[in-house]
Amino acid sequence: xxxxxxxxxxxxxxxxxxxxxxxxxxxxxxxxxxxxxxxxxxxxxxxxxxxxxxxxxxxxxxxxxxxxxxxxxxxxxxxxxxxxxxxxxxxxxxxxxxxxxxxxxxxxxxxxxxxxxxxxxxxxxxxxxxxxxxxxxxxxxxxxxxxxxxxxxxxxxxxxxxxxxxxxxxxxxxxxxxxxxxxxxxxxxxxxxxxxxxxxxxxxxxxxxxxxxxxxxxxxxxxxxxxxxxxxxxxxxxxxxxxxxxxxxxxxxxxxxxxxxxxxxxxxxxxxxxxxxxxxxxxxxxxxxxxxxxxxxxxxxxxxxxxxxxxxxxxxxxxxxxxxxxxxxxxxxxxxxxxxxxxxxxxxxxxxxxxxxxxxxxxxxxxxxxxxxxxxxxxxxxxxxxxxxxxxxxxxxxxxxxxxxxxxxxxxxxxxxxxxxxxxxxxxxxxxxxxxxxxxxxxxxxxxxxxxxxxxxxxxxxxxxxxxxxxxxxxxxxxxxxxxxxxxxxxxxxxxxxxxxxxxxxxxxxxxxxxxxxxxxxxxxxxxxxxxxxxxxxxxxxxxxxxxxxxxxxxxxxxxxxxxxxxxxxxxxxxxxxxxxxxxxxxxxxxxxxxxxxxxxxxxxxxxxxxxxxxxxxxxxxxxxxxxxxxxxxxxxxxxxxxxxxxxxxxxxxxxxxxxxxxxxxxxxxxxxxxxxxxxxxxxxxxxxxxxxxxxxxxxxxxxxxxxxxxxxxxxxxxxxxxxxxxxxxxxxxxxxxxxxxxxxxxxxxxxxxxxxxxxxxxxxxxxxxxxxxxxxxxxxxxxxxxxxxxxxxxxxxxxxxxxxxxxxxxxxxxxxxxxxxxxxxxx
RNA sequence: GCCGAAGUGGCGGAACAGGCAGACGCGCACGACUCAAAAUCGUGUUCCUUCGGGAGUGUGGGUUCGAUUCCCACCUUCGGCACCA
Numbered sequence: 001x002x003x004x005x006x007x008x009x010x011x012x013x014x015x016x017x018x019x020x021x022x023x024x025x026x027x028x029x030x031x032x033x034x035x036x037x038x039x040x041x042x043x044x045x046x047x048x049x050x051x052x053x054x055x056x057x058x059x060x061x062x063x064x065x066x067x068x069x070x071x072x073x074x075x076x077x078x079x080x081x082x083x084x085x086x087x088x089x090x091x092x093x094x095x096x097x098x099x100x101x102x103x104x105x106x107x108x109x110x111x112x113x114x115x116x117x118x119x120x121x122x123x124x125x126x127x128x129x130x131x132x133x134x135x136x137x138x139x140x141x142x143x144x145x146x147x148x149x150x151x152x153x154x155x156x157x158x159x160x161x162x163x164x165x166x167x168x169x170x171x172x173x174x175x176x177x178x179x180x181x182x183x184x185x186x187x188x189x190x191x192x193x194x195x196x197x198x199x200x201x202x203x204x205x206x207x208x209x210x211x212x213x214x215x216x217x218x219x220x221x222x223x224x225x226x227x228x229x230x231x232x233x234x235x236x237x238x239x240x241x242x243x244x245x246x247x248x249x250x251x252x253x254x255x256x257x258x259x260x261x262x263x264x265x266x267x268x269x270x271x272x273x274x275x276x277x278x279x280x281x282x283x284x285x286x287x288x289x290x291x292x293x294x295x296x297x298x299x300x301x302x303x304x305x306x307x308x309x310x311x312x313x314x315x316x317x318x319x320x321x322x323x324x325x326x327x328x329x330x331x332x333x334x335x336x337x338x339x340x341x342x343x344x345x346x347x348x349x350x351x352x353x354x355x356x357x358x359x360x361x362x363x364x365x366x367x368x369x370x371x372x373x374x375x376x377x378x379x380x381x382x383x384x385x386x387x388x389x390x391x392x393x394x395x396x397x398x399x400x401x402x403x404x405x406x407x408x409x410x411x412x413x414x415x416x417x418x419x420x421x422x423x424x425x426x427x428x429x430x431x432x433x434x435x436x437x438x439x440x441x442x443x444x445x446x447x448x449x450x451x452x453x454x455x456x457x458x459x460x461x462x463x464x465x466x467x468x469x470x471x472x473x474x475x476x477x478x479x480x481x482x483x484x485x486x487x488x489x490x491x492x493x494x495x496x497x498x499x500x501x502x503x504x505x506x507x508x509x510x511x512x513x514x515x516x517x518x519x520x521x522x523x524x525x526x527x528x529x530x531x532x533x534x535x536x537x538x539x540x541x542x543x544x545x546x547x548x549x550x551x552x553x554x555x556x557x558x559x560x561x562x563x564x565x566x567x568x569x570x571x572x573x574x575x576x577x578x579x580x581x582x583x584x585x586x587x588x589x590x591x592x593x594x595x596x597x598x599x600x601x602x603x604x605x606x607x608x609x610x611x612x613x614x615x616x617x618x619x620x621x622x623x624x625x626x627x628x629x630x631x632x633x634x635x636x637x638x639x640x641x642x643x644x645x646x647x648x649x650x651x652x653x654x655x656x657x658x659x660x661x662x663x664x665x666x667x668x669x670x671x672x673x674x675x676x677x678x679x680x681x682x683x684x685x686x687x688x689x690x691x692x693x694x695x696x697x698x699x700x701x702x703x704x705x706x707x708x709x710x711x712x713x714x715x716x717x718x719x720x721x722x723x724x725x726x727x728x729x730x731x732x733x734x735x736x737x738x739x740x741x742x743x744x745x746x747x748x749x750x751x752x753x754x755x756x757x758x759x760x761x762x763x764x765x766x767x768x769x770x771x772x773x774x775x776x777x778x779x780x781x782x783x784x785x786x787x788x789x790x791x792x793x794x795x796x797x798x799x800x801x802x803x804x805x806x807x808x809x810x811x812x813x814x815x816x817x818x819x820x821x822x823x824x825x826x827x828x
Numbered sequence: 829g830c831c832g833a834a835g836u837g838g839c840g841g842a843a844c845a846g847g848c849a850g851a852c853g854c855g856c857a858c859g860a861c862u863c864a865a866a867a868u869c870g871u872g873u874u875c876c877u878u879c880g881g882g883a884g885u886g887u888g889g890g891u892u893c894g895a896u897u898c899c900c901a902c903c904u905u906c907g908g909c910a911c912c913a
Contacts, residue, residue: 225907338913627840627841684844695852696851697852774848
């Protein structure tokens with residue numbers, strides 16, 4: 001330890017974070033300080049931060065997600081909660097396979113080497129992770145239970161296999177869930193390649209069964225932003241289902257949110273993939289329809305970005321009857337109708353729907369107005385202008401709608417729906433944008449889907465007691481990116497669990513989001529063999545009290561894990577409805593150039609270098625200080641000097657041999673007031689994740705202590721109280737420094753087992769306040785007055801101020817407003 | 829196009845619930861220490877000013893004794909969704 005600085009005549013050691021941090025990390029581990037076990041005498045708090053993918057090196061983003069979460073967990077611990085704060089790895093995934101193909105390393109080797117490295121890097125954070133609860137999703141002891149969940153879901157009718165046109169990433173060589181296709185160009189969430197459509201037999205989870213319940217966020221302390229995004233993603237539409245009939249007698253149900261416009265339906269449109277297309281198309285139209293269908297299929301395989309949005313379609317030659325007015329209307333085929341939403345068929349109301357209008361205009365189909373705007377109603381006597389464009393009126397009335405003519409537009413949906421039900425023509429219906437979750441991946445490095453295909457028995461689940469279906473290690477990677485499981489004979493060939501006849505294994509693996517949908521349960525007992533988690537641990541710790549992580553998972557992981565918990569509840573595995581009661585999203589650390597960090601931009605900030613240069617405590621404190629946590633912002637190498645100096649000063653002041661000179665009671669009282677105000681402020685801020693202002697408050701206390709030291713007027717007691725409080729309040733943010741100074745000041749190990757300090761209102765209360773005196777709303781004077789003065793007294797003092805008298809200049813106040821404890825505003 | 833968030837000094841950012849705009853920090857300026865520099869410490873730091881004051885929280889209006897905060901319209905940036913019937 002270096003000794004080079006003299007303070008008040010006494011030599012003290014210099015702050016050397018590297019030495020201190022390593023030493024305490026070791027001690028904490030030796031003494032099991034962060035072991036987190038059931039304790040029925042204390043309230044539990046399950047703090048969870050999103051688990052990382054073992055990509056190689058820890059990124060500053062990991063630090064930004066984890067260290068403030070750790071500070072919050074540490075704060076809760078000091079508040080008296082028994083806190084669980086586990087960590088693990090979401091270890092299956094494509095980058096491991098890419099490494100295998102490009103660098104000839106086995107994905108397993110690559111993954112576990114990365115885990116080893118990242119675990120070491122994470123230890124340098126000094127976080128209170130309980131490593132004995134670590135779970136790694138690629139361990140057979142973990143994915144055994146992922147497979148077990150698959151079987152459970154299958155048994156409960158929540159998993160099924162279906163042939164469908166699905167999204168496929170040609171670069172990753174695998175299908176993707178709808179949630180993993182992003183943006184206007186519909187690109188792969190992971191690699192950015194635009195996806196294509198493929199007709200494949202795939203496994204799905206029935207997330208749509210929970211669409212309605214997933215819209216209910218009652219009792220959840222989640223950001224509005226996330227709730228809105230999920231609500232939009234689920235996309236609930238209320239309307240009616242109405243059945244149209246072709247002239248040949250086929251029924252075509254359609255969903256509409258506007259049953260009030262039924263009389264304006266002048267044609268129908270089917271999606272090109274609609275099963276009825278082939279049946280109804282007339283001989284004369286066959287060639288044209290076939291060509292269109294083929295083109296539509298090809299369309300989805302060409303770059304979507306270059307595809308223009310002009311509507312195209314072909315006439316099927318067939319006609320249907322509009323059930324409300326018996327009109328004969330043509331049936332068209334067009335790709336602006338999606339097979340995956342509603343019934344894949346629509347009634348087209350060109351007068352009141354922009355898309356239908358564009359289509360009708362292009363192909364010369366009739367347009368019939370059925371809702372007339374108030375202006376057009378008023379002009380009805382005269383010749384009406386033809387419709388210029390589709391419009392949908394909220395006001396006005398129905399026209400051309402038989403018995404409903406004259407019905408006010410605002411009442412029409414309800415009235416028409418009721419009538420449809422009476423007449424047996426249709427009924428009220430709800431549709432969701434949410435799709436079932438496609439979990440099949442044509443990849444090697446994932447949990448095998450535990451299914452065997454038997455010629456006699458079809459898809460048969462591997463019995464629970466035979467799980468896990470182990471992923472074989474001896475595989476060869478194809479440069480084509482094809483899954484090596486397809487060519488692994490030993491894996492592929494098995495026998496049917498029912499009849500023992502030769503059978504083939506499913507070679508697809510599960511979406512890694514499946515593995516991460518239940519990891520919070522596995523953390524409770526990662527070595528447990530009787531089930532996914534030990535129920536005793538579950539009874540105590542579940543559900544998660546505070547979840548933290550990035551916003552990018554709003555409509556992926558956070559929907560999946562909610563679905564999972566609801567399904568687990570319905571399968572009798574848990575007795576609550578939501579996995580995470582509270583959620584907080586941190587923002588992103590940008591590069592110094594205010595751009596997203598990337599290797600190509602050269603603006604990446606490496607945490608290992610920062611720790612070597614400044615120490616983990618400084619990095620942690622800076623990350624909490626430089627912006628409000630949910631906002632994030634640009635990294636700045638000059639900015640980190642603030643927290644660096646701050647911690648250095650804390651070191652100096654905590655070890656200073658305080659020399660009293662002439663002690664003044666007022667000075668002691670001032671310091672005590674600041675101390676107690678800081679305890680109050682930091683506590684409030686920690687509750688609300690306002691780490692930046694919490695650090696600022698500690699800096700203020702540091703400044704006050706520094707001033708007290710220079711003046712030497714405060715009592716020993718108030719000095720000690722201030723310094724001890726500063727260390728305790730700082731402990732969650734800079735755990736090593738606080739621990740070291742706590743010990744050096746002669747306290748017992750460990751500062752992290754101390755209670756959060758209490759503040760005393762009578763000490764924190766200000767004795768005097770600055771009374772602001774305004775004239776006509778402009779500040780003209782400030783007066784120090786006793787805190788408790790009444791309004792009349794405040795007014796008297798204000799009016800007596802010399803500067804105020806000058807401004808009033810003899811005029812009589814018209815009105816005087818007094819805000820107790822704040823200001824007096826004199827209106828003249 | 830629809831939905832959501834945000835615009836505050838040279839910079840990052842504060843401001844409970846309509847009441848002192850700019851906490852805290854960076855940077856900068858000056859001073860101390862030093863042969864000197866760095867580091868450290870101290871003082872100052874929104875802008876303009878004729879030193880009386882005046883202006884000021886994206887823009888323009890409004891409500892109010894008083895608006896960064898509430899209302900209306902608009903501009904800009906970022907995020908999400910997007911032929912969803």
